[in-house]
Amino acid sequence: VKNLFGDAPLRILAITALLVALFLAFLAIQILLVPFVAALFVVYLFEPVVIVLQRRGMDRGRAFLILLGLSFVGIVIILSLMPQWLRQETLGSSTTFTERMSHQLGTVERWVDIRLPMLQSSGIADQLTTRAAALGSRLFEQVPGLITSFFVNLLLVPFIAYFMIRDGKTLKRHAVKLVPNRYFEMSLIMFNRIDQQIGAYLRGRLIECILVGSTQVLCMVIASVFVDQRYILLIAAVCGITNMIPYLGPVMGTVFGAILYLGTGLPITSIYGLIAASAGAHLMDNIFIAPAVLSHNVDLHPLTVALVLVIGGELLGTLGLLIAIPVASTIKVIGQEFYANYQLHVRT
Amino acid sequence: MKADGIWGNIFRIGPRKDSLAETLQNILLFQELSPKELKILERLVHVRTYDVGEPVFVETEPGAGMYIIRTGRVDIVLQHRSENRIVLSELAAGDFFGEMALLGDTTRSATAIARERSELIGFFHPDLVEIINLHPSMGANICLGLSKTLAERLRYTNAQLRDVWQMRGHSEESLR
Secondary structure, three states, rough: HHHOOOOHHHHHHHHHHHHHHHHHHHHHHHHHHHHHHHHEEEEEEEEHHHHHHHHHEEEEHHHHHHHHHHHHHHHHHHHHHHOOOOOOOOOOOOOHHHHHHHHHHHHHHHHHHHHHHHHHHOOOHHHHHHHHHHHHHHHHHHHHHHHHHHHHHHHHHHHHHHHHHHHHHHHHHHHHHOOOOHHHHHHHHHHHHHHHHHHHHHHHHHHHHHHHHHHHHHHHHHHHHOOOOOOOOHHHHHHHEEEEEEEEHHHHHHHHHHHHHHHOOOOOHHHHHHHHHHHHHHHHHHHHHHHHHOOOOOOOOHHHHHHHHHHHHHHHHHHHHHHHHHHHHHHHHHHHHHHHHHHHHOOO | HHHHHHHHHHEEEEEOOOOOHHHHHOHOOOOOOOHHHHHHOOOOOOEEEEEOEEEOOOOEEOEEEEEEEEEOEEEEEEEOOOOOOOEEEEEEOOEEHHHHHOOOEEOOOEEEOOOEEEEEEEEEEEEEEHHHHHOOHHHHHHHHHHHHHHHHHHHHHHHHHHHHHHOOOOOOHOOO
């Protein structure tokens, strides 16, 4: 083969085979990707406290189990102490949800017909009604599956996170051991830099999400004084989670809340209240929260952020949007190290 | 009891190699550490083997930490790729080098090349940071050892500088 094609095509063939194998492996592990990524988030969030407990003589695995137990008890206490009106209410059946949403969208359509007649000709309102109703109905059809996978992940995530905390460092050492001498120090520096950068980013983002979720609760409670606001906790939780996605996140959380309000037949003023509350929470995030907790940012250009979000979203959907930035910054660190090394060899 | 020929052959395992902890204990940086702390250190260091002529690290490349020679010999050289390479020192088992990189982001000031097949123990900046985070008193002891080593090197460099100046005919007064 070498004689027929020479060295370069053989290398290209090998690289192609490797890429195909990686793609197949990627498809195979895609099912495990959600719990794996979630576990990674948990590990990075718990790591500083695990280190504090480790300093007091506790081993990493036990420290994680204690923290997990404390978190569980904490969540149960918070939920049980929460006033009744803040807790999640029943959403009703899929049919009533869709019917209510169609009715609400019909109202919006009539409003659009009167105020913006030119839109009627392109049938935007019709399409919007059909699609939103289909989306609502699909969402409800998927609810049992989503609940099952949620509970499976709820068990799987702590399990994976436990082993990541306990054996992660040993695994990293074994991985470094396999690196040839020539690239040994470079890979050590690279691993360390990636760990620091991703750790700081994820921890910062997670703290930001918790604070944004709390601010959203606060803003919605204030809004509820003026207009009817429901599912405060659910919407705030979704807003907090979607806040992990730069730029798009706050909009996604608000859209989710608006769809929920449309489906449950709340008046349009409630949606205005929700939008005002989300805008308030977003403003607080930009002015106070983000500058305080994201001091170690990943330093990606806004255009790069937009591009990687599009690619991540296309490849893996919502999960892709969540992991796009950490993955992009990892690639950036690896690229920087290789480029610096290459430059050094060119110079010397 | 002295082993007879048969038993001697059965139990012969070649020249005795010190355990990792024993090798580490003999290094100035780790002399203040307790046996328990040496065990912790033993789990953190990396053992690597280098063939004859293989570079351990190269001048101007970013450095991550220090190496201790467990077996073999290592040359520290300047301009290793050119014909006018300068051998700064020849190190043997028990010696260590590259400790300045333990302090953080630095580039290597010289190249280290294995003169013969060598087994080296690597101790790196992230490991030192981990020790400082998890075992502060142990970290302080290592940092103290590191300071002593660097002070020793500085004193040696000063003495050499003094010799050079004196050879050039400068008086003691002008040195001050």
